[in-house]
Amino acid sequence: MARTVGIGTQSFETVREKNTFYVDKTSFIKEWWENQDDVTLITRPRRFGKTLNMDMIKCFFSNKYEGRRDLFEGLDIWEDEKYRELQGTYPVIFLSFAGIKGNTFEVTQQQICIKISDIYEENRYLLDGDILSENEKKFYESVSMDMSDAVCSMALNKMCIFMHKYYGKKAIILLDEYDTPMQEAYVNGYWEELVAFTRSLFNSTFKTKPYLERAIMTGITSVSKESIFSDLNNLVVVTSTSKQYETAFGFTEEEVFNALDEQGLSDKKEEVKMWYDGFTFGDKKDIYNPWSIINFLKFKSLKTYWADSSSNGLINNLVQKGSSYIKTMLETLISGKTINVRIDEQIVFSELQYSEDAVWSLMLASGYLKVISSEELNLTRESENEYELGLTNREILFMFRKMILRWFSSAKMETNGFVRALIGGDIESMNEYMNDVALKTFSSFDSGKHISEKKAPERFYHGFVLGLMVDQTENYIINSNRESGYGRYDIMLEPVDKENIKYPGIVIEFKVINPRKENSLEETVEAALQQIKEKDYDAELIKRGVDKENIHHYGFAFKGKEVLIDGD
Structure with a gap:
């Protein structure tokens, strides 16, 4: 009989008690335990079962679940007698940073303090009797939502000591979604403050301690050790390219x-x-x-269940405001091809706006890209490899298409009007619509930080080409030829139906005005049209079966947000 499928249940106890659909991942417990690593950080994309697996480990080891063999009978882990004896025998500290998404450092800091103080509230029985000294009880009472940084940084470490005194066993710490506050800090501009706070907390909690048995952290990204793990020499990092726990998640x-x-x-x-x-x-x-x-x-x-389960805001921002290089690489991916880039799996969030390769590293860690092949470039740095990457699957392709179309949602009517004019050869309307589109959406492609007059319009127009690619896939095969210089960007729209004269072949040359060579947009657009003729771009379309009489040429000349289009 088919089990009932529940959505969003992250409680292992609930899943087992209700016998809802569950894929047995208890072999992960054995693999992790036998690796005997002090502190393990495992990164996987969002919604890949990280929280359910962490809750499973809590239910297995926590002495609060002593005797709950019913939760594990019939599963892989219960076949081994040695592990049956381990069930319910350790004090476990479990906390999740998944909901910590403050807009300011002060809010995030207090949210973390609340999470830790909740653990102290749950274990107030530790204050009973004379197990803890008076000073230890005083520290215990000092832990609150408004505790000082010094108290907060030591709180989890102290809890391990208190539990060891009470139970006579070292504690296991499980920290789920450790990097959620990091991503929020980057987006909201308080990265440096949170790094300093988190580094102190993590180093105090996870550095080799006599009262910590083992610890696991999970997250989406591997934040660079230099940022928050600088003093941890006992940390094992398992990323998507590591060969440990390959089937434990997903x-x-x-x-x-x-x-x-x-x-x-x-x-x-x-x-x-x-x-x-x-x-x-x-x-x-x-x-x-x-x-x-x-x-x-x-x-x-x-x-697109997984792709739609999050706003994908960070990825959207990095691509939309990113360089022309990033947009053209995404164009390659959307067309079904692969890209070759260097990947460092230790994400440095503070470098995301300046390092183009860091964007691909984040996309890989987040699950939007998959590894096709890799080549080690530097034997002295394991993390620095060149990877051939592609979009993960059809769901991700559709996600990026939706994301790109949303870039132009504020000018949807104008964009649609422009495309109709482009196909119909109405140059006057093309000029009107394109200038309206640029006016309404230009700023969303400009990060506003040291972007030159040349680079800023390029980012918009490369983004516009991506919009054409995803909006006209039924009618056109869109090919592009990119070159550096003054915003040169050629595109060819090859009609899918070569016999349908309603869809002509289209050749477009983009040029940003070069004041050293041209005095006006009229001169720039003429140079663009002349380049189409000199390069004989029609030959490619004709070779692909497009009638020469049904090919339109357009030159686009740009100066900031101002656009001039002409054709022949």
Whole structure:
């Protein structure tokens, strides 16, 4: 009988007690325990079962779940007698930073203090009797939502000591979504303040201590050790390219296909694979994101469940305001091709606006890109490799298409009007619409930080080409040829139906005015049209079956937000 599929349940205890759909990941407990690492940081994309796995570990080891064999009977871990003896035998400290999303450092700091003070409230029995000294009890009482930085930084370390005194065993610490505050700090501009605060907290908590048995942290990104882990020499970092815990998070293809069989959806395997397969961890390929699979099992409809479960705000901001290089690389990815870039999996958030490669590192860690192949460039730095990357799957492709179309939502009517005029050869309307589009959306592509007069318009117009790519896929195959210089950007729109004269072949040359060569936009647009002729761009379209009489040429000349279009 098919199990009921529940959405969003992150409590292992609830899943097991209600016997709802669950993919057995308890072998992760054994793998982690036998690796004997003091502190482990595991990064995986969002909604990949990190919280449920951490809750599973809590239920397995915590002495508050002593005797709860019913939660694990029938699962992989319970087949080993040695691990049956371990269940419910350790004090466990569990906390999650998933909900810590303050707009200011002060709010975030207090949210962290509240999380820690909640742990102290849950364990107030430790104050009973004479197990703790008077000074220790005084410290215990000083832990509150308004505690000082000094008290907060020591609070988890002290809790390990208190639990050791009470139970006679070292404590296990589980910290879920450790990097959520980091991403919020970057977006909201208080990165440096939070780094200093977090570094003090983490070093005090996780540095080799006599009262800490082991610890696990999970998150999406591996924040650079220099930022917050500078004093931790006992930290093992497991990223998406590491060969540890390859199948512990996410669903393998076998697990997905078994689930489809159970739910009577065996005939949907190929469609599900096309939409949701593609993640790779270590050497293990064909990993599926659990959120989309679980939603598909419940609603039996192919949709962008995982991609739509978050605003993707940080990625959107970095791409939209990023350089022309970033936009043209994304263009390559959307067209189904791959890119070759250097990846450092230790994310330095403060460098994201200045390091183009850091953007691809973040996209890889977040699950939007997958590794096709890699080549080690520097044997002295394991993290510095060149990777061939592609979009993960169809769901991610659709996510980026939606994201790009939203860039022009404020000028949707003008954009649609421009495209109609472009196809219909109405140059007067093209000028009117394009100037309106630029006026309404230009600033959203400009980060406003040291962007030159040349670079700022390029970022908009490269973004506009991406918009054309995703909005005209049914009618056109869009090819581009990029060169450096004064904003040169050629695109060719090859009609899908070569016989339909309503969709002409289109050649466009983009040029930003060069004051040293041209005195006006009229001269710039004429130079653009002349370049189309000199380069004989028609030859490529004709070779692909487009009638020479049905090819339109357009020159686009730009000066800031001002646009002039002409054609022949």
